[in-house]
Amino acid sequence: MSEGKTGAPHEGPFLLSQLVEWIDREHRNEPGRIIGNLLDALRRSPYYGPLVAAAEKTHRSPTERLRALPLLDRDTFYRHSPPLSNDILTGPMADAYVYASGGTTGQPKFALYSNEEYKIATDVLGFIYSTAGLEAEDVVGNIFLAGNLWTSFNVAGRALENIGCLNMPIGGATSYDMMIKFLQAFNANALVGLPSVIIKLAEEVERSGSNVRIRKILYGGEHLRAPTVEFLRRTLGCELVRSAGYACVDTGPIGYQCTHLGGSLHHVLEGYQFVEIVNPETGAVRNDGEPGEIVSTNLTRLLMPVVRYKTGDLGRWVEMDECACGFSGKTFELLGRCDDLLVIGGINLLPSDVASGLALLPVSQNFQVVARTKNSRDLLVLRLEASRPLSDAQVLEGLEHGSYKLAKAIKDGWLNVEIEWLAPGGLPRSVRTGKIKTVLDERHG
Ligand SMILES: [Zn+2]
Structure with missing residues (x-):
C-alpha cells in the first residue's frame, strides 16, 4: 500500500482498516451500507435485478437480502456473461479490463473489472503481500504466467508497485536458465509465482548447482504443501514461504495469511468480500466447522457483480479468539478443490x-x-x-x-x-x- 512508502507502519491491521475505510469511505459510519450499495447496483443488471426485487419483498436488512439471493454457480454466471450475454453487467463495457477465467478446460470465459475495481483489487493484493512480509528493500521476481488475458502476472506487478520494492517482471514462461540469470543479476531475494513453476525453478537451481538464494516466496493459484515447502527451504534457502492470499479470478482476493497463521489458514478480507461456507450438496450455510464449499460475494465489483459465487473450493471455519495480529473477524482453512x-x-x-x-x-x-x-x-x-x-x-x-x-x-x-x-x-x-x-x-x- 502507499502507506508503506510514506513511512507509516507496515503493520497488517492498520493497513486493513485503512483499506476498508477507503473502500467504504462514503458510508463508513453506516454498517451494512456497503452491501446496500452493492444491492443498488444489482438492480441495474437484467440478471440480478428481478432476484433483488424478490429478496426485497421478503427480507429487510441488506445482509438478509444478500443472503436471500440464490447461489451462483459457474455455468449460470457465464451463461449470463459476455460473450454469450450482457445480462449480468450493470453498465457498458468501457473504462475496464477484461480477463480470462473459467477454470482449466473448455472455452475461455471472461471477467470484467472496471479500472477503479481493478485498482482496489490490486491494492488489496498489495496489502496481502505487505502483510505476508514483502518490504521495500526486497528485489522481487514476478514469475507468474503472463499473456492470454490472464490476471496473475498483471495484478502481481501492480501490487508490487505498492510495496515499493525492485520489481522484476520475469514471467513464468521464461526459460529456467534465463530466470536464474535474471535473478542472479539483481540479487533477487524474493519470488511471487505459481507453485509448479517455483518447484521447477528450485529443481533447476539444485540440478545446476546455482547460487541463487531466495529468502521469501509468496505463491498463488495452486496449493503448496508442507513437504514441498521443506524442499524449497533446502534448495533455495527460503525462510518465508507464504500463500499470497487466497483468490479466484471471478471474485478477486478472498482471504489472506498474517504472519501468525500457518498451514492453509486464512483471514477473510472483511469489507472486501462477504464469505460463506455451504454444504456442497444442499447449499445450506454451514457454521459448524465441517468442510463445505466456499461461497463469496465481492462487495466492490459493481460493473460485473459476483454475488454468492460458488468457488468450487473446499474450506471450513476455524474458531479462534482475536489473532495476535489484531484481526478479530472470521478465519477459515482452505482444504483444496471440491473436485479434489x-x-x-x-x-x-x-x-x-x-x-x-x-x-x-x-x-x-x-x-x-x-x-x-x-x-x-x-x-x-x-x-x-x-x-x-x-x-x-x-x-x-x-x-x-x-x-x-x-x-x-x-x-x-x-x-x-x-x-x-x-x-x-x-x-x-x-x-x-x-x-x-x-x-x-x-x-x-
Ligand atoms: Zn492474524
Missing part, C-alpha cells in the same frame, strides 16, 4: 493425504491421482515424476506411513494402488494455466 475430495476405497481422500506420504520419499512432490474401477473395486493410480523410479513397495510404505486413512483402506483390501512413473516434468500441465490437475476421477456411474 475423492471418495474412494471407503475413505475421503484429499491430496494432502498423498502428499504427506510422498514427503517421506526422494521423488518430485508434483503428483496426480486417478480414480478408476478395476474388477469392481476402486483403484487409485498414482502418477509420479522421477528420473530414477523407486520400487512400488517403497512408495506404498511411504503412503501408509503418511496417512492412516490410506494405510487402513489398503490393509483392509478396499483399495488397490498402482504407481505410474513419468520423467521429471512429464505430468500433464494445462496448456492454458500451467497447472497440474491433481485429482482425476475416471469411474463411471
